[in-house]
Amino acid sequence: xxxxxxxxxxxxxxxxxxxxxxxxxxxxxxxxxEWELAPAGAACMEEHGTPLPESxxxxxxxxxxxxxxxxxxxxxxxxxxxxxxxxxxxxxxxxLRPVLSIPxxxxxxxxxxxxxxxxxxxxxxxxxxxxEGSEGACKxxxxxxxxxxxxxxxxxxxxIKPISVTATRNIVEYAFEYALKHGRKKVTAxxxxxxxKHSDGLFLRxxxxxxxxxxxxxxxxxxxxxxxxxxxxxxxxxxxVIVFPNLYGDIASxxxxxxxxxLGIAPGANIGRDCAVFEAVHGSxxxxxxxxxxxxxxxxxxxxxxxxxxxxxxxxxRIRRAVRSVYARGEHLTADIRRATGSxxxxxxxxxxxDALVAALEAE
Ligand code: NAI
Numbered sequence: 538x539x540x541x542x543x544x545x546x547x548x549x550x551x552x553x554x555x556x557x558x559x560x561x562x563x564x565x566x567x568x569x570x571e572w573e574l575a576p577a578g579a580a581c582m583e584e585h586g587t588p589l590p591e592s593x594x595x596x597x598x599x600x601x602x603x604x605x606x607x608x609x610x611x612x613x614x615x616x617x618x619x620x621x622x623x624x625x626x627x628x629x630x631x632x633l634r635p636v637l638s639i640p641x642x643x644x645x646x647x648x649x650x651x652x653x654x655x656x657x658x659x660x661x662x663x664x665x666x667x668x669e670g671s672e673g674a675c676k677x678x679x680x681x682x683x684x685x686x687x688x689x690x691x692x693x694x695x696x697i698k699p700i701s702v703t704a705t706r707n708i709v710e711y712a713f714e715y716a717l718k719h720g721r722k723k724v725t726a727x728x729x730x731x732x733x734k735h736s737d738g739l740f741l742r743x744x745x746x747x748x749x750x751x752x753x754x755x756x757x758x759x760x761x762x763x764x765x766x767x768x769x770x771x772x773x774x775x776x777x778v779i780v781f782p783n784l785y786g787d788i789a790s791x792x793x794x795x796x797x798x799x800l801g802i803a804p805g806a807n808i809g810r811d812c813a814v815f816e817a818v819h820g821s822x823x824x825x826x827x828x829x830x831x832x833x834x835x836x837x838x839x840x841x842x843x844x845x846x847x848x849x850x851x852x853x854x855r856i857r858r859a860v861r862s863v864y865a866r867g868e869h870l871t872a873d874i875r876r877a878t879g880s881x882x883x884x885x886x887x888x889x890x891x892d893a894l895v896a897a898l899e900a901e
Contacts, residue, residue, distance in 0.1 A: 541847050544596040544603035545572040549579055550821025551831035552606020558833035558891040559840045565898040568844055568852035573600060577619050578608040588616045594626055603814045604843055607821040617664060623814060624657045629807035631711050632657040634790050634818055641864035642798030643877025649797050651776045655786025656708040657807060661698045662783040669694040700736040700782055705743040712780040716755045723756040723777040727765045727785055740782050766792060790818050801832030801873040804839040815843040829886040832871040834860060859897040869893035
């Protein structure tokens with residue numbers, strides 16, 4: 538088995554616990570991974586004066602593959618999101634989030650199997666914002682008024698929502714290519730083109746153009762985002778691959794995770810042309826951080842995606858098999874899953890769950 542060097546950004550909050558669990562499980566899978574540790578986040582800010590040091594970016598660029606625990610983003614004030622900065626700097630334009638039922642995980646449905654493809658570089662996430670009362674906000678308000686496009690209250694803060702032809706074509710092409718490669722039948726584009734005609738309208742127009750190239754191979758349809766949400770919770774089996782502008786994809790990811798048992802089991806990846814950074818959908822969960830309560834499944838399944846990406850298909854499949862077997866047995870499940878299943882059984886700690894997973898891998 539080839540040896541791979543992977544950058545590990547442990548993150549903060551529960552990231553410290555889930556990343557350690559993930560490393561144990563990857564080691565037990567037989568994959569030969571050398572971890573290169575790289576810091577980011579609040580503690581890194583205190584130590585290095587920046588939440589995302591250049592050396593961390595360089596480590597990901599050098600190794601091409603990284604796995605990252607969640608990183609806390611201060612609300613309202615403080616540094617901007619490290620996650621967003623990492624995606625931008627490394628041009629990780631795809632956010633890929635498979636949503637798959639795991640029997641025994643307490644999902645609302647037992648047959649969810651869909652893939653979220655979220656645009657990762659623009660939309661309201663672009664970080665182009667003007668503080669209420671700032672010179673920029675005042676100028677923009679004045680410009681909008683004079684252009685005849687409408688009026689904005691003078692005491693408004695403003696976030697800009699750019700959606701480009703380039704980024705839309707790239708993400709929709711990725712969704713179709715993913716569908717072809719993985720034998721998926723349909724791509725659905727979710728949008729609000731009826732209201733935001735020049736941003737979401739452009740997204741839909743370009744998605745339809747790209748879809749024409751795949752006619753006869755992969756089906757295409759589209760849904761307005763609010764109706765999409767209702768359809769998803771009522772019958773997730775009607776969806777296959779779904780492509781979203783950034784913000785809707787962010788929200789829909791958590792919604793879809795809720796259908797299969799919650800954030801504790803939802804994996805993901807940020808993918809660019811040169812590098813890929815794998816990470817769970819969930820955040821740093823400050824409410825349970827440091828208590829050994831976190832469910833590490835999401836980061837462990839993200840590591841399985843990473844092993845697929847590295848060509849270590851067998852080790853990836855062994856991990857997924859072990860996860861399914863631990864959930865099916867139901868003896869060592871973390872508190873989030875006990876709540877989702879409505880079970881009164883004692884919850885396992887993060888460590889106990891990981892022990893069970895490692896034992897399942899070693900018993901193979
Ligand atoms: P969150 O995902 O951290 O937590 C939401 C709820 O889900 C909490 O009740 C938490 O306890 C629970 N939860 C999440 N992951 C869990 C797990 N693995 N096991 C058991 N329970 C779990 O979302 P929240 O509270 O909105 O964000 C907290 C911080 O994380 C914020 O600073 C946010 O910006 C950051 N964040 C970072 C992300 C990343 O690094 N990729 C992604 C999302 C949020």
